[in-house]
Amino acid sequence: MSGAPGAHLLKLFPGPPDEVAVAGTWLAHRLHAQGGAGAPFVYASFVASLDGRIALRDPATGESRLPLALTSENDLRLFLELQAQADCLVTSAGYLRDLAAGRLDDVLQVGTPDLAQWRVANGLTPQPAVVVVSAGLDFPLPASLVLNAQRLLVATTAAAPAGKVARLRARGVPVIVAGTGDTVEGAPLARELGRRGYRSLYLLAGPRLFEAMLRDGMLARLYLTTTHRLLGGAHFQTMIGGAAGGAELGDAGRLRLAELYYDAGPPDGTGQWFAQYDAMLHDVIR
Helix, strand or coil: CCCCCCCEEEEEECCCCEEEECCCCCHHHCHHHCCECCECEEEEEEEEECCCCCEEECCCCCCEECCHHHCCHHHHHHHHHHHHCCCEEEEEHHHHHHHHCCCCCCCCCCCCHHHHHHHHHCCCCCCCEEEEECCCCCCCCCHHHHHCCCCEEEEECCCCCHHHHHHHHHCCCCEEECCCCCCCCHHHHHHHHHHCCCCEEEECCCHHHHHHHHHCCCEEEEEEEEECCCCCCCCEECCCCCCHHHCCCHHHHCEEEEEEEEECCCCCCCCEEEEEEEEHHHHHHC
16 A cells, blocks of 8 residues: 555656656645645546546446546555545545445554554644534444544534534534534634644545535645546536535636646556646635
8 A cells, every 4th residue: 555666656747757756746736834824735546437437336336436447546545645634535425335345445444564653744634534424414434433533523414404504513522513504614614623723634535525625725735636538428526516606616626737647657557647736715815
């Protein structure tokens, strides 16, 4: 899980072109130190095909899956480096249900020795806190959170079932109300987590919360892996999940390329781009 031994990337932007090691590429960004008191640094990552698919969906069950054809060992290493820099991982109830059903792997812990050591050396807790975003509060809690002594919080809306909110709070789980409608809103969630001392928030909650953070100007950075393959298919997910009634993003969709790397080999010889984009609306609001 540490990337292919001795693996390198070709850094294309900013130039001049240069060969760099995969290990340490995203760690060098020091995302844990980018946020401040009350203003956390919010970032997300996706892996996508050339035709924009981040997942394919089974029309019969509604379940989505990340095609293995999009993934690679080097992409996994870079994902783990982003995970290691988070004060807090923001995930969804859907992910926890898929995890309990065995459809997805548990990515809520920093699991490689070198990255665990990096966290300790950089003043972070051994494991990040976890925020579960859910309007209906219908999800199982994985045993791994207790085993790794991770702080758990739940983010929901004012319309959430009162009884479920009360039961969570009775168990000592902080419940954040971040939104008045049917979905959790980006700005109130980010600001409340910032008030609680979390400086770096890594979004693992999927397209809907990603879009909400983007629209609210809370998203600071997007890391995008593009696998050089066309997937096709009629049932799929893209990075934009249809929040705000599917309205156009406008200025919220403006991103600036900051870094670009090329991996010529995996997967299956197709190659991948690894790109870092900064959200321009975030800079204006900040």
